[in-house]
Amino acid sequence: NAGVTQTPKFQVLKTGQSMTLQCAQDMNHNSMYWYRQDPGMGLRLIYYSASEGTTDKGEVPNGYNVSRLNKREFSLRLESAAPSQTSVYFCASSLTGTAYEQYFGPGTRLTVT
Amino acid sequence: QQQVKQSPQSLIVQKGGISIINCAYENTAFDYFPWYQQFPGKGPALLIAIRPDVSEKKEGRFTISFNKSAKQFSLHIMDSQPGDSATYFCAAEDSNYQLIWGAGTKLIIKP
Numbered sequence: 001n002a003g004v005t006q007t008p009k010f011q012v013l014k015t016g017q018s019m020t021l022q023c024a025q026d027m028n029h030n031s032m033y034w035y036r037q038d039p040g041m042g043l044r045l046i047y048y049s050a051s052e053g054t055t056d057k058g059e060v061p062n063g064y065n066v067s068r069l070n071k072r073e074f075s076l077r078l079e080s081a082a083p084s085q086t087s088v089y090f091c092a093s094s095l096t097g098t099a100y101e102q103y104f105g106p107g108t109r110l111t112v113t
Numbered sequence: 114q115q116q117v118k119q120s121p122q123s124l125i126v127q128k129g130g131i132s133i134i135n136c137a138y139e140n141t142a143f144d145y146f147p148w149y150q151q152f153p154g155k156g157p158a159l160l161i162a163i164r165p166d167v168s169e170k171k172e173g174r175f176t177i178s179f180n181k182s183a184k185q186f187s188l189h190i191m192d193s194q195p196g197d198s199a200t201y202f203c204a205a206e207d208s209n210y211q212l213i214w215g216a217g218t219k220l221i222i223k224p
Contacts, residue, residue, distance in 0.1 A: 004156075031210065040122070042202060042214040043157070050210070058211070090156050099210040100145035104156030 002026055004105035006091050012111045013081040021076040021108050023091030029103070030096040032074040034058075034066060036087040037107075043090065049074055050096070081112045117205050119215030127223050132190040134218045136203035139184065143205040147212070148177060148188045151200045160201070161188075193222045 004025045013019055025032065030051045035043040045058030047066040055066050063085060065077045074093075078085060088109050092102040119136045126132045136146075147162035163170045163177040163186065170177045176189040190197055203215040 040216055042119075042216040043212075044214075045211060048211065092156070097210065099212055100147040100162050100204070100206040101159050102157075102212065104158065106154075107156055 004091055004093055004103050006089075006105035006108050008108060009106065010109050012113065013078075014113055015082060017081050018077065018079050019081065019110075020078075021089055021091075021110075022073070023075065023105060024073045025091075025093040025103070026072065027093060027103065028071070029093035030071070031094045031099065032068065033092040033094075033102065034064075034074070034076045035090045035092065036060065036085075037090060038087050046076065046089075078110075081110075083112045086110060086112045117203060117213050117215045119203050119218060121218060122216070123219045123221070125221045125223060126193045128193060128195060130193050130222075132193045132197065132220055132222070133187055134201050134203070134220070135185065135187045136215050137183075137185045138205050138213075140205070140207065140213075141184070142208050143213075144208065145206040146177070146179065146186050147204050147206070148175075149202045149204065151202065151217075157202060190220075193220075195222045195224050198222045 007022045033048045034046040044060045049055045049068040052071045067075045088107050090107050091105045094102045117138045148160045149157035150160045151157040174191045179186045200217045204212040
């Protein structure tokens with residue numbers, strides 16, 4: 001039981017490049033989330049998916065797109081990376097109706113130069 | 114934007130002491146108030162959570178105290194140990210099943 005897995009662990013991009021962050025969970029959770037974490041700002045929700053086939057914007061969605069490929073997988077895409085997107089990105093999942101109990105992946109540290 | 118305000122930003126406590134982290138919120142429609150613990154290089158992990166109809170919840174050395182009228186809740190870590198050194202986040206679950214997060218407190222326990 002791996003929980004929530006994320007790939008890659010580290011990534012360096014040049015401004016304007018694109019990339020997709022992958023996330024998968026094996027806990028049969030319906031809800032999945034993408035956050036970014038910046039120093040002194042806690043976690044900010046980028047997008048979430050309440051169930052397979054649905055996605056909704058969070059607090060900071062600009063510059064990102066998501067795909068809920070199936071119940072297990074939720075990917076985050078940066079179409080044209082900007083230095084302001086340098087951050088640590090976390091994927092999380094939870095059972096429906098229990099958002100307070102989220103399970104997090106190990107994170108992806110992204111640097112945009 | 115609803116807010117959860119967390120203090121202090123950083124905290125140094127001697128081993129064996131009590132660590133106290135405070136949070137205040139603005140919205141009365143929150144359903145759960147969890148605390149998460151994060152070690153360097155790892156994702157946050159749920160530590161303990163409380164419902165708004167309960168004033169206190171204890172799990173081992175960790176206690177949440179909740180004051181509904183003051184819209185405040187706090188985490189107490191009794192007999193703090195060096196292994197408790199981590200960043201702690203408070204949060205609140207809103208009616209859309211999203212978490213509103215505090216900014217975090219970096220806790221250092223000195224041996």
